[in-house]
Amino acid sequence: MIGSAVPRKEDAALLTGRGTFVDDIQRPGLLHMVYVQSTEAHALITGIDTSAATTLxxxxxVWTAEDFAELPARPSVPGLERxxxxxxxxxxVGEPVAVVVAADRYAAADAARAVEVTxxxxxxxxxxxxxxxPDAVPIFAPLPGNVALEQPVTPDGVAAELDAAPRRLRARLVNQRVAGAPLEPYxxxxxWVGNGVTVWATVQAPHRVRAEIAQVFGLARHLVRVVAPDVGGAFGVKSSFMPELFLAPELSRRLGRPVKFVEARREHMTHTYHGRDQVQEVEVGFDENGVILALDVTITxxxxxxxxxxxxxxxxxxxYMLGGCYRIPKIAARYRSVLTNTxxxxxxxxxxxxxxSFLIERVVDLVALELGKDPAExxxxxxxxxEQMPYQTPFEGIVYDEADYPAALELLLGELDYDALRAEQERRRADPGARLLGVGLSTFVEMAGFGPTPLFEQFxxxxxxxxxxxxxxxxxSVIVLVGTAPHGQGHxxxxxxxxxxxxxxxFEAVSVLYGDTAVVQEGIxxxxxxxxxxxxxxVRQAAVxxxxxxxxxxxHLLEADPDDLVRVGDGFxxxxxxxxxxPLAAVVERSFKPHLLxxxxxxxxxxxxxxxxxxLSYPSGAHGCVVEVERDTGRVHVVRYVCVDDCGTVINPMxxxxxxxxxxxxxxxxxxxxxxxxxxxxxxxxxxxxEYMLPGMLxxxxYETHHIETRSSFNPLGVKGIGEAGATAAPQAVVNAVVDALAHLGVRDVEMPCTPER
Ligand code: MCN
Ligand code: MO
Known part of the structure; x- marks a missing residue:
């Protein structure tokens, strides 16, 4: 069955409206909770008048921060409490200031609006x-410069290597802030019933949530049940701990009734975590052939x-991933995590x-432009x-598993018909009536399969x-309980x-359950x-x-030595x-007869x-994007997108x-x-x-998708994760294509998002 594109077991329920999401769950006496969110980005709260709201x-x-003073604070960065x-x-703007509970969500939302915060x-x-x-006001007093963390990732710099490099260039790259925007918000x-609480939540790690709730309320874990029912997408943003995970249980405990909180879209867009938002200062040293010798990166x-x-x-x-798919002998990196009023x-x-991946793939294209060479070369x-796999990167503990990066690039160039595209690009440049053509490449490697505890202690x-x-x-038949909590991946x-x-x-005889801490053994x-x-x-190990x-x-049944048995069809x-x-059926039957075992x-x-x-495992590949840019409007059209992906053993190609x-x-x-x-x-x-431009189908x-399958030797299944590979590979394939379309006009960079105005 591994390698076969069987349809998803999940789909029958989801496609016929029988999924069960948090907001579908009803309880007797259910109350609804809504936040009063801050309308100011940075301000002292001088008063909260709840009198109009409470009489609605x-x-x-209506409860404010002081009403929860006895709840133990949760850890934050050193020197701060959460x-x-x-x-x-x-x-x-959007920070929760007060919480309103009412008989229905509309009453709660109206009341939230009636709370007057000055x-x-x-x-x-x-x-x-x-x-x-220099004159910035500290957002938190213990962090005077608004820097929450500042650290070198590598012990040494690369000044000597950069000095020794025949050529060098600098770039400032911006990876803008984006929103995960799952269909289902938080x-x-x-x-809370008796001495324990059940929490249904749209989360990616129910056992972790249970551990935190248990700790905050001083409960033994068996008295806390966390259920992640069907989750309508998460994309990472449902892996952080939101205050409602603790406020809803506390209010349920106080009120003796169940309490539900479900974000509206506007609440979600200001309250749930955003992603990216990095500024990268890069310097790269290279030679006349384009061989990269050293990379120096400062991230804010x-x-x-x-x-x-x-x-x-x-x-x-x-x-850790700055070197991308390349043999870069020396890399230096450091970063600062900075607070802002957002x-x-x-x-x-x-x-x-x-x-x-964005950084290094943009840098390779900049090196190519600087040398007048083709980015593929x-x-x-x-x-x-x-032949260099497994490859030890300049970062301790970061070792790439088996892959064939050059083969992925060759396959991509062939599928794109790269040389023909380059010829067409020249033709279009000479024709003032034609849209400009750009081709962007992204040979990427990603880190997946978050595993080895020592590497993730920080997180x-x-x-x-x-x-x-x-x-x-x-x-x-078989029942499998797995510790993950998928939300669209098809586990x-x-x-x-x-x-x-x-x-x-x-395959039909196997059911897989997850997401309920009362059912599933400890999980992550x-x-x-x-x-x-x-x-x-x-799962494989349990099956083995x-x-x-x-x-x-x-x-025993065959009166043979276990080592002499082989597996056949449905038995031994x-x-x-x-x-x-x-047959296996006879073995199963016997397994329940103690006197015959x-x-x-x-x-x-x-x-x-x-x-x-x-x-870890390191999915990789080569993605290529072909864009057309309208000469007079600057509008970009993605006309082709070709992917070559290597996620090791493919469990289900579909x-x-x-x-x-x-x-x-x-x-x-x-x-x-x-x-x-x-x-x-x-x-x-x-x-x-x-206002937030989520793309629609049009x-x-x-997509044109292709696979290379290089087994990883780092785990028995030989798999690498693929859930994040597309999001890792694509941005720079597109931006490289846009810049490529405009390079003959002297354009070196276009900041994301590459809007017509830009
Ligand atoms: N798969 C496969 N063969 C492999 C690897 C994966 O067939 N070698 C398939 C399997 O069907 C598997 C799925 O891909 O169920 C994803 O597997 P994996 O890459 O191991 O990733 P996870 O199951 O851990 O999913 C997490 C990943 C992350 S981190 C984000 S973010 C993300 C993503 O998955 N969020 C998603 N994909 C998402 N998809 C949906 N629909 N919704 C999200 O919120
Ligand atoms: Mo993720």
Whole structure:
């Protein structure tokens, strides 16, 4: 079944409207919670008048920060504590200032509007420049320069290597702020009953959420049940801890009734984390052939008004991936995480790694322009060869697994018909009536399968092991419980394919469950494209262990040595003796008859496996984009988008392709359409989908997808994650194409999004 494009088990329910999302869940006596969000970006709160709100029909109450003073604060950056609601001060527009609970959401929303908050404005620092200016006001007193974290990632600089390089150039690249914008915004329903609480939440890591809720309320974990039901997309933005995860349980406890919170789109766009927002200062040293000799990078990341423990550290991941697919002998990197009066930033599809891929792929194109060489040629002289794998990068612990980067580029160039495109480009340049043509390449490598605990300690919960429990039922069907919490990736399908192969049972006989801490053994969650590389291997291991138990029972039934058995069709057979065979069904039946089991065999066929890889996996490939640029309007049309992807063993070519399509859509959107922006007063300029340019189908091309399959030796399945690869590869393929179309006019860079105005 591995490698087969079977349709998704998930689809029947989702496509017929039978999905269950947080907002679908009803409880008796349900109350609704809405925030009063700050209208100021930086101000002291001088008063909150709730009197008009509390008298409105249906309103149960209004609470402010001081009402939650006894809830233990949660960790933030050193020197700071994390509050649930803004107390004396607001730090960005949209920050929750008070919370209203009412009998229905409309009453709660009306009441929230009736709460009068008075502010004493403070200077607003809506940009990095403003926050870092010498006269900037500290957003938090313990962080006087508005820098929440400043650190070198590499111990040494590369000044000597740059000095020794025959050529060098500098660039300043901007990776703008974007929003994850899942179809389903953030939602929580908490029901505190007796001495425990059940929380349904649209999250990516229910066990982590359970751990935090248990800690805040001083509860044993078994008294907290967190359920991530169907989740309507997340893209990383549902992996951070939102205050409502704690406020809804606390209010339910106080009120003795269930409390639901579901964001409206405008609330989501100002309240839930944004992504990216990096400025990169780059210097690169190279020779006349375009061989890159040294790279020096300083990253400044805008983390918004309240630091998120994940958000402040993401440039570490950017730094690790700065070398891209290339043999760059010396890299130096350092970064600063800077507070501004804007919505906080944290993970968004790729979380730190797309920013690296963008940087190095833009740099390679700049080197090519500088030398007057073809970007494909400059790539070829720098690509790491397949014979060099596994490849130790300049960063400790970052070792690329097996791949053939040059082969991916060759396949791409062939599919694009690259030389013909170049000839067509010349022809168009000479014809004033024709649109300009641009071709952009992106040979990328990404870090996936967030695993090895030591590498992820900085991020707490993002990495580590994953778990699976597998049970063969007496009728031969299989139930698998997996510790991840997928939200569109198709784990029911992919995990069942793995089990079918390892256990020799039909795909249809396997059900995969997840997302409920009362049902599933301890788990971590779905992020960092770890579903297949980490959880998939846990599922495989559980299946191998159960298959081994079954083999011992089969050997007993066949009166043979377990080592002499081979797997056949739906059972076991003594090697070379076709008559001596037993179907799996008979083995399962026997496994539930204790008096007939061989000694040392456990009753039933079941296993729980925890798996942590020793290494990450590194999906890679080559993407190419062809654009046309209208000469008089500057409008960009993506006319072709070609992907070559290598995610190791492909579990399901259809769902893997779907992952690439979705990621590429988001990458093209970052390159051409999307930007979360603020005015000088920190007021959001794109807080609804009227203003924030999410692409529709007609804004996106038809993708041409191809695969190279190079098994990874870093995990038994040989897989690499692919969930974030498209979003990592695409932005620079598009921007390189836009710049390529205009390069003969002297254009060297176009900042994202490449709007007609730009
Ligand atoms: N797959 C495969 N063969 C492989 C690798 C993956 O067939 N070698 C397929 C499988 O169907 C698997 C899916 O791709 O279920 C994704 O697997 P993987 O790459 O391991 O990633 P995860 O399951 O860990 O998913 C997380 C990843 C992340 S980090 C973001 S962000 C993201 C993404 O997935 N958010 C998504 N894809 C998303 N897709 C949807 N629909 N919605 C989101 O919010
Ligand atoms: Mo992610």
């Amino acid at each position: 029909p249906g309103v149960v109450g 509050h649930y609601l803004a107390g004396d001060k607001v730090h960005y 502010y004493e404005p403070l200077p607003v620092m809506a940009t990095l420049e403003a926050a870092l200016a 939602g929580v329903l908490a029901d 990341v805008n983390i918004g008004g309240v630091p998120d423990p994940v958000g402040i550290g993401l440039p570490t991941l950017t730094s 919505t906080p930033t944290a993970s968004y599809r790729g979380a730190g790694r797309p920013e690296a 400059v790539r070829k002289v720098n690509l790491i060869g397949p 707490g919960y993002l990495g580590g092991w994953e778990s699976a429990n597998l049970r063969l039922q007496p009728d031969g 029911q399908t992919a995990m069942a394919q793995i089990v079918a192969d390892e256990l020799g049972v039909p 969650g779905t992020m960092g494209s770890r579903g297949m590389p980490v959880a998939g291997n846990a 262990e159960v298959a081994d138990q079954a083999r011992r029972i089969a050997a 057979q003594v090697k070379g003796v076709p008559d001596a065979a037993v 061989p000694e040392g065999t456990r009753l039933g066929l079941e296993s729980t496996a925890y798996y942590e890889p020793k290494n 769902t893997a392709r779907g992952q690439v399509h979705g990621g590429v859509a988001q990458g093209i959107a970052q390159a051409l359409y999307e930007k979360v922006s603020f005015d000088a007063e920190g007021r959001p300029l794109a807080a609804s989908l009227e 804004d996106l091309p038809r």
